[in-house]
Amino acid sequence: MDVFEPKIVAFVCNWCSYAGADKAGSLKLDYSADVKLIRIMCSGRVDPQFVMDAFREGADGVMVLGCHPGDCHYRTGNIKAMKRFMLLEKMITQFGIDSNRLKLDWVAAGEAEQFQKVANTMVKSIKELGPLKIEGFVKSEVTNV
């Protein structure tokens, strides 16, 4: 029987969370290959359209990882991300998507273990939720990412 390997997209910011992920890699800290990283300059760059696009194209879970509040390279980008994220989270359930499939968290440049923990926790939680089947209407054919 096939084991469910979730597809998880993680938007990681250049200055903090990406660096944290990079450090995890160089320290050879094990984190799931199910998590695909997309690097952007700031978590504030994450347009809700990206998140919805990811779900539409087959992601089972989406993460947005930014700098800790107060540490944003662009001052308030991560705060904007938080606000957008909270409103998006409120809305996504109306489209039949469990809000636990969406996660916002903070990872600093040096926090390799934090990155590992966040990534692996997400994979575990998505595995429990199962593959995303959008309720209430017909799901399109999804191309293999």
Added chain:
Amino acid sequence: MGQVITIDPITRLEGHGKITIFLNDSGNVDRAFFQIPELRGFEAFCVGRPAEEMPQITSRICGVCPSAHHMASTKTLDSLWDVEPTPTAKIIRQLYYNLFFVEDHTIHFYFLGGPDFVVGPDAPAGERNILGVIGKVGVDVAKQVITIRKRCRDMMAEIGGKAIHPVLGLPGGVAKQITEDTRGVLKELANDCIEFAKFSIQVFNDIVLKNQTYVDVILSDAYNHETYYMGLVDSDKRVNFYDGKIRVVNPDGCEVHLFDVKDYTDYIAEQVEEWSYIKFPYLKKIGWKGFIDGVDSGVVRVAPLARLNASEGMATPLAQVEYDRMYNILGGKPAHNTLAMHWARLIEMLYAAERVKELADAEELTLPNIRNMDLKTPKEGIGVVEAPRGTLIHHYESDERGVLTGVNLLVATLFNSAPICMSVEKAAKSLIKGGEVDDGLLNMVEMAFRAYDPCFGCATHSLPGEMPLNITFRNNDGDVLGSMIRDNNGRESLTWK
């Protein structure tokens, strides 16, 4: 098996429908069915929406009569939040609403149903429309029609934001104040609307009532049904579009019901059939006996002729004169001639225009107090208006924030859906004989529904879930196997034969 004739789609109305006529081997009509092939699901998808959005959402049930749903919805919000609209808000709402009636009845008479008479029911298909009407009455008259309608629409937009899908309705009030400048324009417009309504009645006189062939058609048995009639009346039992009690009279014209809309589930129930997306409301205390006429059948008609039948008169002087004249010519009240709907519609146009004038003169019209902000905790609201096409009821249930948990809509044309099926079948059976069918005859079958000025977009919004129901189960041969009755408390009883 004999020939099958399909009229698809039916035309010159709002909404979708088709008529299927089955001829037997002798070429006479065996059965004729009027089917509605559409459904959108408003009652289901409005759940979860904030109640104050409903006047704008439900107006999209129908783009021909959006103001009717908008107003019914707004009154339902008053009920839901238990708030009384301010005197000025009531005047503004009624003024807007009567203006809408003038405009909507104009559209029907000149664009939708009227062409059948003005051009002639068996004129070629290419001429049976507004363009043919223009050809018959002349471009100057056509320009008059277009201009008065535009002026009404522009004023509706001034008061309500837009004529198609207005925005004025709020619980306890309206969104926008009216200025003295606007009042000036309104007074002039009201006078012109009265003149236009009188002119339209004259057109009807000259083209229809003076033409014996048409009069014979109106009085013919093919277009005659003896049913119950329903409409809103004021405290003097005169026709009122905005508010009042719901009155029902029997086929002899005697009052059988007079009730407040909040008790509607005691009086109205619905029938489901497999062959149409529409359901068929009927008078609960009389009962569903099928698609038949008569005092024992719960079939009830609504809309202009029914409103006039169910009332004791019109509340404005010029309209009252026309009311009396019509019943004199038709031979008394109630009038059962379906095609007389066109006539009653013009009388209502006159009444609505006279009301606009009265309201334009009201002192409170331009006051700033347009909203009562004292909203209580919402739970349940029921509201009623007369739409141009009949009695319209909205019923909402919500949580304590006003988010909708349940929606029931009893939409005007719905009440006429059984009568329309009956009228179409009767007309088909009377007019089509010996297999002789032509385009003109088929149009005369369509005339049977067109008189009701139906709005099938309205009628198939989707239908209530908590309504009392009466369901008949048939096998493939049409034999009745059993029935299920659900009362308005949700209790069901099932009987199998």
Added chain:
Amino acid sequence: MSKPKVAFYWCASCGGCEEAVVDLAERILDVVAAVDIVFWPVALDFKVKHLEAMQDGSIAVAFINGAIRTSEQEHIVKLLRKKAGLVVAFGACAALGGIPSLANLTNKEKIFNRSYHNSPSVDNPTGTVPKTETIVDGHTLKLPEFYETVYKLDDVIDVDYYLPGCAPVPDLIMEAVLAILEGKLPPKGAILSPDKSLCSSCDRNESKPEDITIGEIKRVIDIEVDPEKCFLAQGIICMGPATRDGCGEPCINGNMPCTGCFGPTDSCRDQGAKMIATLAPLLEGDDEEAVRKALEGIIDPAGTFYRYAVSGSLLGAARKEVE
């Protein structure tokens, strides 16, 4: 030379788009002088069989409004696509799904339950519901199939142009008709209204502060609306920033906020997502608690941000191949 042929058709619609054409008022006389309307069920008596008899491509332009909800609607729009040179998606429903596409936030089963059954306690497998084929008195009657999903027009056929709005406004309709008659159309796929947001023409623009901050979102029932001030500055959600211009701001003039019926601008793929992107940073507060409080006034995000555009959203109606 014969006049170009024109057709109007309505799918899951309300008839408002038809009324919008009639609202051309006296200009409609010019239109009917210039074209031959060969199919328009609201006003003319031509039937489907007349349409079927026409030559392919013989209709110059078909204006189609309404969303696609049933098999009959799909059938007719495919027929019109064959018979017409150009197809214009007329109105919000054809362009984006419109109000009927709010049904994509529920499902067919719930709709039928609500319509024809009632409580889940009805234990009756033969409960009457409308069927696509039934027999009554020995006669076979058919109804079209009610689809699971509400589609916009370009989910089903190739669309050449879009005329947005619920309903489209007469001035833009007239512009489009003239452009077609004079052969001066923009490139295929264009949306026929200015490509900028509503805010750029709104009278209340000047009242907008340099930085809008919203402490608490307000519903229109919560406050007496100031008829001069920007709605967002009053804390009321107005879809203006995420909505295309061209309507003349009638709702704003009616002292109510924009609800987004013209759909998004060209640079935006998903209207609701864009509104979230715009609105969220305006909320006051730097921590989750404060933001959560500010968001309490948003009761129905999907229904508010995608009022007319669920089918057009990235998630709202995932595409299915329609046969």
